[in-house]
Each structure stands twice: as C-alpha cells, then as structure tokens.
Amino acid sequence: MPACRPRFGVAVVLLGLLAAVAMPANTALAQSGWLPTSWFSSGEIDATAMFPLAENDGPWLVLASTFRGESAREDARSLVHELRGRYKLQAYTLEKSFDYTGEQAGLGLNPDGTPKRMRYANAAEVTEVAVLVGDFSSYDDPRGQKMLTKIKSLRPETLTSGKAKSQAFSDFRRMLKLDANAAKGPMHLAFVIPNPLLPEEFFSRPEVDDFVLEMNSGVANSLLDCPGRYSVRVALFTGAGTFDQKAIEQGANVELESRLVEAAETAHQLTESLRRRGFEAWEFHDRESSMVCVGSFQQLTVPAADGRQVIHPGIAKVVEKLGADPEKLAQGEIMPRSIDGVLLEIQPKPVDVPRIPANRRR
Numbered sequence: 001m002p003a004c005r006p007r008f009g010v011a012v013v014l015l016g017l018l019a020a021v022a023m024p025a026n027t028a029l030a031q032s033g034w035l036p037t038s039w040f041s042s043g044e045i046d047a048t049a050m051f052p053l054a055e056n057d058g059p060w061l062v063l064a065s066t067f068r069g070e071s072a073r074e075d076a077r078s079l080v081h082e083l084r085g086r087y088k089l090q091a092y093t094l095e096k097s098f099d100y101t102g103e104q105a106g107l108g109l110n111p112d113g114t115p116k117r118m119r120y121a122n123a124a125e126v127t128e129v130a131v132l133v134g135d136f137s138s139y140d141d142p143r144g145q146k147m148l149t150k151i152k153s154l155r156p157e158t159l160t161s162g163k164a165k166s167q168a169f170s171d172f173r174r175m176l177k178l179d180a181n182a183a184k185g186p187m188h189l190a191f192v193i194p195n196p197l198l199p200e201e202f203f204s205r206p207e208v209d210d211f212v213l214e215m216n217s218g219v220a221n222s223l224l225d226c227p228g229r230y231s232v233r234v235a236l237f238t239g240a241g242t243f244d245q246k247a248i249e250q251g252a253n254v255e256l257e258s259r260l261v262e263a264a265e266t267a268h269q270l271t272e273s274l275r276r277r278g279f280e281a282w283e284f285h286d287r288e289s290s291m292v293c294v295g296s297f298q299q300l301t302v303p304a305a306d307g308r309q310v311i312h313p314g315i316a317k318v319v320e321k322l323g324a325d326p327e328k329l330a331q332g333e334i335m336p337r338s339i340d341g342v343l344l345e346i347q348p349k350p351v352d353v354p355r356i357p358a359n360r361r362r
Contacts, residue, residue, distance in 0.1 A: 051080050053092040053132060056298055058195030059202065060141060061134030062148050064091070064187050065159065068128045076129035079158040083133060087154065089147075094130045094196065132193075139192050151190045159186035202229065208286075208354050215285045221271050223284035226353045228296030231282060232318040234348045235270055237263035238289040263290040266342060273340045279322075284354065293351060294318050300350055319348050 050073070053061075064083070067075040076093045083091035106116030133151060136144030158164055194203060208216070208224070216222045223231060238259075267283045267290035274281035274294060282293045295318050301309040320326075324336050324346040336346045 049081075050077055050093045050095075051084070051091060053094040053195065053197060055195065055197045057092060058134050058136070059198055060136040060139055060144055060192055060194055061092070061132040062136075062144065062151050062190050063193045064131045064133050064151050064190050066128055066130045067164070068126060071164075072127050072129040075158065075164045076131050078163065079131045079156060082156045082158050083131070083154075086156070089133050090135055091131060091133050094132060095127065096130075097127050134195075136192070139194075144192055148190060148192055152188045153185050154187060155185050156187075206352055206354050207357055209357075212286045213356060219268075219283060219285075221275065221282050223282040223291075223293055223353060224356055226282050226293070226296050228298055228353060230297045230300060230315075230350045231293035231353055232295050232297075232315055232322075232348045233291050233293050233351045234274075234281075234318070234322045234344050235267065235292040235342065236289055236345065237266050237291070260290075266290070267292050270339060270342045273342070277339070279318075291351075294322065294348070296353075297350070315350055323348050 065076075065079060067073075067079075073095070076095075080091045080093050083089045103117045106118040108116050110116055133147060134144070136147070138144070213224075216224055264285050267285065270292045271281045271283040274292070279294050280296060284291050284293070295314055297312055297314055300312055300315065302312055304310045322337060322344050324334065328335055334346060336343045338344065
C-alpha cells in the first residue's frame with residue numbers, strides 16, 4: 001500500500017429628504033465597544049491552568065506559536081503563563097489532535113476498479129497546541145495589528161532558553177537557525193487569525209450598501225452601532241413594497257415614500273420609548289422597512305450545567321418581557337404587547353447585526 005505524508009436623527013433616515021447629522025467616524029471592522037479594550041490586571045496565575053480558547057474569545061487573535069508532540073501541552077502552558085504573567089497579555093491555548101494511523105483515499109483506481117487506498121508513511125496520532133493572544137474585533141483592528149508587531153519582537157524565555165522540547169518548535173528553530181542571539185524574535189512569523197471555534201457564518205454578517213448606510217447615518221441609536229454580533233428584533237414596520245431609489249429621484253412612488261417615512265418615524269419613536277424604559281433598543285432602516293431591536297449579544301446560546309446548549313439568558317429575557325404573554329398564547333389568545341400604543345411582534349427573534357462595508361466610514 002503506497003504511503004502519503006501528513007500535511008450594519010430620524011430626519012436623515014427618511015430617505016435622505018433632510019440634511020444628514022454628522023456622527024463620529026467608525027470603521028466596519030473595528031466597531032467601538034465590540035470587545036474589551038483593556039488587558040486584564042496581573043495576579044496570581046494557577047500553575048496548572050491551560051487557559052483554553054473559548055467561542056466568546058476573539059473573534060480575531062494573534063497566533064503566536066504552535067507546539068507538537070509529547071511535550072506540546074507543557075511547552076504551550078509555559079508560554080501562555082509567561083505571556084500572561086510577564087508580558088500581561090491575554091493569551092490562550094487551543095489543542096487539536098490529528099490521527100494519521102488510518103487509511104486514506106488515494107488517487108486513481110486499482111486494476112479491479114476499486115479506489116486506491118493509502119497510508120501515511122509515519123503513522124501516528126499527533127497532538128498540536130497553539131498559543132494565541134487576543135480579543136480583537138477584526139483582522140485589521142488597530143489594537144490587533146499593534147499586538148502583532150509586539151508579539152513578533154518578544155523573546156519569551158520559554159522559546160529562547162532551550163526549555164521548549166516539543167518537536168515542531170525544535171525542528172522549526174533548527175530550520176530557521178533561530179537562537180537567543182538571533183536578530184528576529186522566535187515568534188516573528190506570528191499572524192492574525194479568526195477564532196477557529198466560531199462558525200463560518202459568524203464572519204459572513206449581512207453587509208449594508210451605501211444608500212442604506214446613508215439612510216441610517218445620524219441615527220443616535222442605530223443598530224449599526226450595536227456592539228454585539230446579534231440583537232433581538234421586537235418590531236418590524238414595512239413600507240409594503242420595495243423601495244425604488246431611482247423612481248423616488250424621478251418624483252414617483254410618493255405613496256410608498258410616505259409609508260416608508262411613517263415606518264421610520266414609528267420605529268424611531270418606539271426605540272426612544274423602549275430606552276426610556278431601560279431597554280437597550282436599536283433602530284435600523286432599509287429600502288423596504290424599519291425595525292427595532294433590543295439587546296446586544298455575542299452568541300445565541302450558552303452551555304448549561306449538563307453540557308447542553310440553551311438559549312442565551314439575555315435573549316430569553318427580552319422575549320419574555322416584550323413578546324406575547326405565553327400563558328395567553330397557550331390559551332389561543334394572540335395579543336402582542338404594546339409600548340405607547342405601538343404593537344410589538346408576537347414572537348421576538350434574534351437577528352444578525354448588519355455590518356458596515358470595510359471601505360466605508362460613518
């Protein structure tokens with residue numbers, strides 16, 4: 001058998017009919033308030049802690065180093081402790097195992113027409129542990145890029161004193177002829193990566209175009225400013241049709257324009273009413289409708305004591321307080337709640353927070 005080798009002022013919202021109100025600049029991928037901006041304070045660190053990466057870390061981090069082999073965990077633990085203790089950095093570890101002992105699909109077919117099967121030349125189960133530094137909102141988050149530069153120049157004792165014994169680092173160091181006196185630091189090949197634990201859809205949030213962005217410019221509590229990945233939609237007001245910008249510019253669709261203006265005004269009034277009641281309310285306007293959302297959440301579910309994933313308690317609280325009365329629903333009485341005479345949705349639901357294009361500022 002052949003072998004193979006491993007390898008996002010209502011006046012502005014109303015369709016641009018009035019002048020826009022200036023707002024502070026804000027980039028798409030580095031939204032203010034998305035994540036903590038200060039590093040944790042130093043303190044005693046549990047000598048046995050591996051500080052494993054979690055889904056709510058990141059979502060972007062600097063991959064500082066990786067370790068492979070029998071000593072990978074100890075080397076990674078040593079480095080993450082040094083980065084946290086000596087350098088006061090928010091460091092984590094991420095472990096992954098690879099099984100190279102089984103058969104693999106090969107190229108081509110055998111004479112009898114069956115697919116070829118192959119085995120790895122060096123059959124083994126391999127453990128790799130990565131050390132990451134983070135909590136950055138995007139690939140080009142200025143804090144992340146500054147940290148990347150810093151990581152590249154650090155010379156942690158774990159990597160310069162010969163203490164690291166894991167195979168990947170040892171081979172890598174010999175290959176590049178790195179040592180304590182080398183001009184470049186032992187982590188000079190560090191780079192920024194997305195949190196591997198997050199699903200792909202996390203990084204494919206709906207993106208608003210220039211016109212919709214302008215519609216939401218100057219809004220004090222715009223959903224585009226929501227720091228979380230998700231919010232809960234509690235009301236939707238439609239224009240009962242699709243907004244045709246070209247037709248509006250030519251003086252047509254006046255009735256539709258009026259309906260959209262009314263929808264935007266209602267959404268704005270509801271947002272203010274909810275905020276007066278202590279809810280973290282947001283409004284968002286597009287070509288077809290205006291909606292009001294409540295809350296800011298980085299994830300939809302959280303792990304329960306028994307390991308099951310359950311709905312985020314903050315989301316459940318919004319649904320409980322602003323959704324229809326569940327007891328009345330059970331009795332077949334469908335009656336939505338109302339705020340200052342404005343009806344809310346019977347069943348509020350989580351939505352993705354829209355994202356501003358990377359090349360635009362608000």
